[in-house]
Amino acid sequence: MSAADQVPLQIVAYCCHYCAYAAADLAGVLRLRYPGEPKIVELPCTGRLDVLEVLHAFEHGADGVMVAGCLEGDCHFQVGNLNARRRVAMVKDLLNQIGLEPERIEMFNMSSAMASQFAAAAEEMTARVRTLGPNPLREESVS
Amino acid sequence: MIVAEQKPLDEIRDLIADAGKVLVVGCGTCVTVCFAGGEKEAGILATSLRMASKLNGNAQDVTHLTVQRQCEWEYLDPIEEQIRQAEVVVSLGCGVGVQALAEHFPQAWVVPGLNTSFMGLPTEQGVWEERCAACGSCILGLTGGICPIARCAKQLLNGPCGGSQDGVCEVNAETPCAWQLIYDRLKAHDRLDLLMEIQPPKDWSTSRDGGPRRITREDLRLVAEQVE
Ligand code: SF4
Ligand code: SF4
Numbered sequence: 001m002s003a004a005d006q007v008p009l010q011i012v013a014y015c016c017h018y019c020a021y022a023a024a025d026l027a028g029v030l031r032l033r034y035p036g037e038p039k040i041v042e043l044p045c046t047g048r049l050d051v052l053e054v055l056h057a058f059e060h061g062a063d064g065v066m067v068a069g070c071l072e073g074d075c076h077f078q079v080g081n082l083n084a085r086r087r088v089a090m091v092k093d094l095l096n097q098i099g100l101e102p103e104r105i106e107m108f109n110m111s112s113a114m115a116s117q118f119a120a121a122a123e124e125m126t127a128r129v130r131t132l133g134p135n136p137l138r139e140e141s142v143s
Numbered sequence: 144m145i146v147a148e149q150k151p152l153d154e155i156r157d158l159i160a161d162a163g164k165v166l167v168v169g170c171g172t173c174v175t176v177c178f179a180g181g182e183k184e185a186g187i188l189a190t191s192l193r194m195a196s197k198l199n200g201n202a203q204d205v206t207h208l209t210v211q212r213q214c215e216w217e218y219l220d221p222i223e224e225q226i227r228q229a230e231v232v233v234s235l236g237c238g239v240g241v242q243a244l245a246e247h248f249p250q251a252w253v254v255p256g257l258n259t260s261f262m263g264l265p266t267e268q269g270v271w272e273e274r275c276a277a278c279g280s281c282i283l284g285l286t287g288g289i290c291p292i293a294r295c296a297k298q299l300l301n302g303p304c305g306g307s308q309d310g311v312c313e314v315n316a317e318t319p320c321a322w323q324l325i326y327d328r329l330k331a332h333d334r335l336d337l338l339m340e341i342q343p344p345k346d347w348s349t350s351r352d353g354g355p356r357r358i359t360r361e362d363l364r365l366v367a368e369q370v371e
Contacts, residue, residue, distance in 0.1 A: 052183060055190045097152040098191050099198040137197055 007134050011064040011125055012057045013038035016046045018076040020068030022112035027119050034119035035126040038066060045069070046107075047080025054091050058100060061138035064129035065091075065105040068121060072109055081109060101132050144264065145173040145237045146271045147180060147257040152191055158254040159231045162203065165192065166229035167256065168222070168244065169209035170236035177271055180235030180257050182209040188235065188256060213240030219247045226251050262293075279349030279356065285337055287328035292345075294321035300342035 015021040021042045027034065043049065046069030054065055067088055069081035085107050092102035106128075108121040149155075159165050167189045175181030189207035196203040208225060210218045213236030226232055226248045234241040237259040245253040261273040276293040282300070283290060292298050296314035302322030306313025310323045329335050347353070 052186045052190065055187060055194070059190055059194050094152075094187070094191055098195045100194070137194060 011038040019070035023118040026115035034122040045080035046084035162231035167207035170213040171211040
């Protein structure tokens with residue numbers, strides 16, 4: 001393991017109340033194992049996802065952001081997750097222009113019963129961010 | 144409303160390249176409702192510029208604020224101090240807002256963060272279309288409320304041209320032919336007779352061809368200004 005592998009990663013996981021947050025909860029109840037890097041921020045719906053808040057997360061050193069909402073077509077608020085998907089695409093474009101890897105943010109969809117999918121999403125995002133390495137802005141902002 | 148869109152980040156970064164302290168000024172009116180230069184967009188731009196400059200190894204101090212309306216002096220007075228502290232001001236107002244800032248604060252270096260595009264309206268959420276070109280002599284009364292100056296690619300007064308196909312303009316397949324729209328509307332109102340009158344060439348002196356325009360309303364001017 002190189003030193004870079006040891007650096008603790010910070011991943012912000014924006015999870016909607018009705019599906020992804022419940023799936024994460026269920027993953028805990030089922031004692032599923034998944035990486036501890038994703039720190040969950042509960043949103044009433046991923047439609048509440050705010051581009052500026054996501055950028056601030058990256059500005060202040062988040063290495064990755066995962067956005068997890070209901071399955072497409074099953075949003076508790078009809079289309080909040082579809083709006084979130086487009087905002088994630090917008091953030092990817094912004095990150096690209098700013099000079100950060102767009103892969104640092106991703107959207108996931110799951111129902112409240114899909115605990116293993118939540119764990120798999122957490123695994124995937126953590127592995128991806130581990131490959132990308134720490135956010136280069138982190139050293140600047142966290143002294 | 145005035146419709147604008149943000150310049151690419153790289154272009155804005157070039158405009159502020161030599162500044163250490165940058166102020167992004169949003170506008171709370173037209174460009175807020177077309178999501179180009181309001182409070183949210185000013186915040187996103189300022190954050191993006193901070194992040195990009197840090198990644199570049201040359202961190203710039205970028206802050207932002209938003210005024211209710213950039214195109215009137217009285218809204219600009221309260222931000223004088225912040226303007227004074229900035230080496231470069233990025234205006235997220237339309238071209239009028241940029242010039243208002245530059246004119247009101249002669250010592251400030253003001254650059255545009257938006258491309259001001261046109262006067263138009265949102266035809267659906269996320270889509271804006273041009274409707275008026277401010278020609279200075281409105282003929283909508285002859286054309287059923289559909290403007291051939293802003294909406295016909297050739298600005299015809301006696302259209303349509305021969306390229307009108309199935310209601311679509313020959314210049315752009317995404318644009319409805321303005322003259323087809325005019326015809327349909329006049330027909331629906333039983334006013335096709337309006338089309339029988341041949342319109343003479345338009346007097347463009349009220350438009351851009353007449354040079355910069357100015358409107359003076361003596362009834363509104365302050366008495367003090369009128370004293371000879
Ligand atoms: S005729 Fe002139 S003033 Fe009237 S809508 Fe068209 S461009 Fe604007
Ligand atoms: S097709 Fe219609 S809108 Fe296009 S240039 Fe001809 S008259 Fe104008």
